[in-house]
Amino acid sequence: MKPKSNPFQFIQDFSDDKAVKPTWTHESLRSQLEKGEISKDDHNFLSNLLIESSKNPDILREVYIFRDRLAQNLQPEQERFITMQDLGCRSYPLTGLSISCYELPEVNLRGAVIGNELKMFQVRVKGNVDMYEAQIGGGVYQVGSIIKGDVDQGSAEIRGSVDQGCSIIKGSVDQRGAKIGGNVNQRGTSIGGRVDQGGAKIGGRVDQSYVRIKERVYQRGAKIGGNVDQGGAEIGGSVDLKDVRIGGNVDQGGAKIGGSVDLSYAEIEGNVYQCSAEIEGNVYQRYAEIGGDVIQSGATINGEKIG
Secondary structure, eight states, X not given: OOOOOOGGGGSOOOOTTXXXXXXXXXXXXXXXXXXXXXXXXXXXXXXXXXXXXXXXXXXXXXXXXXXXXXXXXXXXXXXXXHHHHHHTOOOBTTSOEEOTTOEESOXXXXXXXXXXXXXXXXXXXXXXXXOTTOEESSOEEOTTOEESSOEEOTTOEESSOEEOTTOEESSOEEOTTOEESSOEEOTTOEESSOEEOTTOEESSOEEOTTOEESSOEEOTTOEESSOEEOTTOEESSOEEOTTOXXXXXXXXXXXXXXXXXXXXXXXXXXXXXOTTOEESSOEEOTTOEESSOEEOTTOXXXXXXXX
């Protein structure tokens, strides 16, 4: 993870009576901004803070409390987090971030650097969750959440696992080109769009068992260290596993898939289970290398029942 500057280093030296007495002045901060001595990622936040603090000095105290609560591994409080988002604050390189159980208009962590876990248990988001190209030092936990827009984790680098189990996501989930050190869990989740994991590198397994996905699942070119479990899933479109590298099994047993399943050029170390699956299209295995067996007993593929 690339080290980046911490904008909060400028917000310090607050007195015991909680009066705001920052060590920098508007002039010194303007000088830093003009000289380009502050990273581009922090420039927008600090520029907005400079403007806002001239109208509302209390905003500096809010920033200090926000920083202090994160340092103590506490939640920042809902309205304070929304205020920081409005100011353009996205990165927390020295700490993790917990916004569990909040009701938020959106979550913008695009390009963010977060030093530890991102906890979003049972969060309610009216819009999108944007984590494109974010760098997360731990896991991302979105279990039991309701997100009315898309979740974009494309090209993100996440050292731990991504857990989106038992959630409702009304848009799509985009993890294209992401690097995820652990597992991806979407078990039992309802997704109103597509799931795109094309070209992703996932160190562990992908659990999409009993998931409901309205559109397709695209995993072409992904490298997945463990199993891909889509058992009992309901997928409205096709499942594209072309050119994947999977370190375990592919399980689609009992799944309902509205299109084809493409395993062409795939390298799968274990078995492929499609027992009792209902696949409306064809199953393609051209030039696939499968280390175990392909088991399709009881499946219906392109209208044909397999004995």
